[in-house]
Amino acid sequence: MRPYLGLTPSLLAASRRYLTRHPWQTWLSIIGIALGVAVVIAVDLANESARRGFRLSVEQVTGPATHQIEPASGSIADNVYARLRVEHGLSLATPVIDAPVRIGERSFTLLGLDLIAAAPMRPAFIAAGAGGDADAIASGLLQLLREPDTLALSDGDAARLGLAVGERIDVEIDGEARPMTLAAVLPEQSGQGFGGLVVVDIATAQEVLGRLGEIERIDLILTDTEAAAIADALPSGLRLQPSAQRTNALAQMTRAFHTNLTAMSLLAMLVGAFIVYNTMTFAVLQRRPLLGTLRMLGVTRSQLFALVLAEATVLALIGAVLGILAGIAVGAGLVQLVTRTINDIYFQLNVRSLHLEPLSLLKGAGLGLGVTLIAALGPALEAARSQPRDVIRRTLVERRGRRLLPWLFGAGVLTGLLGVLLVQVSGRSMGIGFLALFLVIIGVSMMMPLVVHAFAKATTPLFGWLFGIEGRLAARGITASITRSGLAVAALAVAVSATVGVGIMIGSFRASVDQWLQNTLTSDIYVSADSAGSRTGEGLPPALAERLAALPGVSAVSQGRSNRIEARDGPVLVLALQASDGQPRGFEFKGDTLPELWPRWHSGELVLVSEPYAFHRNVAVGDEIDLFSVDGWRAFRVGAVFKDYGSDSGMLILPRPVYAELWDDPAISSFGVVLGEGADLDALTERIDALTADLDVPVSLQTNLAIRRMSLEVFDRTFTITKILRLLAVGVAFVGILSALMALELERAKDYAVLRATGMTRGQLRKLILLQTSAMGIAAGLLAMPLGLAMGDLLIQVINLRSFGWTMPMQVSAQTLISGLILAWVAAIIAGLYPAARAARAAPAHALREE
């Protein structure tokens, strides 16, 4: 029987034992792969679980309704619902109000329904009635209808809260606790059950939420023909929407957030791939003479190629298995973090458990295997280049290697350029973006050995002059084994540049956001409806504007109103602005704007579009956007695209008078107050405080500075996950580099023994080794700077633009660069400590005898 791919048992045994005899290198490769796989799987699981939780949460609230009737803005009056019900003979329809509430530490969605109308729509009610204690539930439901402040919970939630029917519980609504009574317990079912819901009668919901006489939407079960008929007959300002479309539109909100997480997981995969590339290449170079012997025995190039790929496959399989296990464990933690962030920023999630999606596991493991094999291609080709004459002398291999350095450099330049080119042509694809990044990294690391060689050669006299014979020997040692020392330096440089690059990316982002906040926040004090109490439909009275403007020390007052409005492809945040003195300020436009922008904007013809909105929805200046107003759909032309880091799904800016009319919403979300010349901020704050104290809406006052500080805090929190991933990836990369440097030094044990035997003292030897690793560390640190800058630039292009739609200039702080340099040096010194101690300790005779 012919062995597969010509890999005979002895060839495989030789590889296997090589791997087990170099456990450090082997395990680092495995950990590198496992890390990549684990992070990809963890993020994927967390994303999938969050999406699923999102969907389930939305569906739970929606129930089996096929359609919704929604208002253009605000709410629907009770009587409108009553009229629709009668006119269209709607049998399966219920008015709905929902709102996030808290009971104890847990968050719930309060769902107000017309229980009688909803009963036939929600089979769960029927099932509840039919199940075990039917009478109890039926009387419970009756109590919900009749008595104020009564609620129903799923049996699971009731048990978790330790509540029995008839007991009272504090429900936290808009930050205020309200005692309510548990009237019924509904059986929890899979799918469209009641877990995470606080079910109340619609009247109770209106009462506790302070929304008497109004409902939020109407849920219906309709056939397609019924739907078409109703859609045509609806009064203006109301819109019929299929449930699935609504769910999708809501899910769109968190898309950028998920994409960003995926980007970071791909970055981890990238680091893993580089570790594999690096350790496998090192393993090939280390075995050069042995591979030459094999070639002399008649092993073909393709057999050696296959052998290295087989080694990589084994490492990848072990790494993938470990990665899956670790990925599930990390994913369980990550899903909590992810859903919490979504809850904070986007939407109330009632389902927050980890969902083990087999496809995610397969995808992560497959990606790990594929990436490992791609990363191993280089070393495998390198192994296939082995020649019989490599056996004769290591120095010959090194000499041949040195001749190759310029070629390697050239190939590196080409590879890097290919990567840069790929970034430009890859459009919006994140995966290709990262492939391009990988090419750039590999390209630059191929260029490094020549640079390191030149560096060591150029500094040999300097080292000799500074540190005597040890210095000269140290520098010579680097050039003598340039293939491997060049690789170790390249690896260290890449790891450091990754930290520098991510540092630059986050730093640039933060600086851009800070700059943007300074530009955008043109007022000194912002008066807004208290965020905890504000909800669509409520706001501050417009008359407040004149009273504010009349205060001494105020030079201008601007007004803003924000609301979610339906566009054709889902809801979008609309900000309606009105400046007291002409056009709004603080906008930085990207590219061209339409002529006569401001007059046409004021007249309601044009809309301003934020950069992320333009990116995600693919619109440009001159395009039209349809918005659903009280009068039905209405088109606006995009007049300009402005920079905005405030909302990752994007927003639109309209003039407030136009908005107020089209959406019948005169309320104001916030006033911006500009200080007059020489006015005192604190004094004015007090005066505004006094002025707004007697309003019946809670009001919050924030200074420009406070908002900026708070925004940056939110920013930093958002990037915690990124920072953790970065630390993890770089940590593993470092250990990989340490092992390469260490292996290189340990390999020289025999040379060092000769030096000792020739009369070099232990101290001198220690000095030599530490000088050598220091030189390599500093070289790596210096090389990491240009690479770090390039990586920062690419990361900004790949991550910020492709997941959020944000563009920003690169901003580099000296501190980032200097800490990178120090990091490289310290890492190299640490790598030298053990070999230095060992070489100095060993008796020369012993080391000499060892083969």
Next chain:
Amino acid sequence: MSASAASQTRTTPILSVSDIGKAYAEGKAHRTVLGDVSFDVAPGECVALLGRSGSGKSTLLNLLAGIDKPDTGDVAIMGRSITAMGEPELTLLRRRHIGFIYQFFNLIPTLTVAENLALPLELNDVPAATRRARIGDLLGRVGLDGREGAFPDQLSGGEQQRVAIARAIIHEPALVLADEPTGNLDARTGTVVLQLLAHLFRDEGRTMILVTHSRKVSEIADRVLALDEGRLTTHTESLSW
């Protein structure tokens, strides 16, 4: 002169070297290491390549094995020019027909003695049963019975060299090339290894080219070729070392 040497003119030579030359660049200067070397070796012949250190013996042997390419001239093995041969073909030629013994053994450190011997057989698709039989037989003949499971670093220099010799002949190559197989061993062990080599050689009737700088070693050969400053000289006696 032995009978095989006498028959040389009648049969096709297994190895034919014509006018090969080799120079190395040293800094900017070119240094000629071999010049116009020509000779033939008949099947079954044992040739010693003699010369002082630096005379170009290893260089010549590497050219014969196709490890290196000559600047001028041609090397033919079994009638086929190896200088014109492509890498894959050359690899197959080495695998089937050449055994190489290095001065520094070059055993595979991660393979046991038996596995080191098995490797050339596996590469030549020899069935497992035959492999086992041949390894056992050969280990007995080199005096290493019972050491199958040892790794190279657990063997003495002489023992390693005996394994290397066994590895070079286990796949029954037509041509064995040995570069100072005893150079790295003490005199007594060297003699033992040499006797072993001579013995195996006579038993199996193989063609062998043996590089040495020792006249004593060259005594086992049918014929002695002497290298002096990269040229063949017939007057071996004139060389003084």
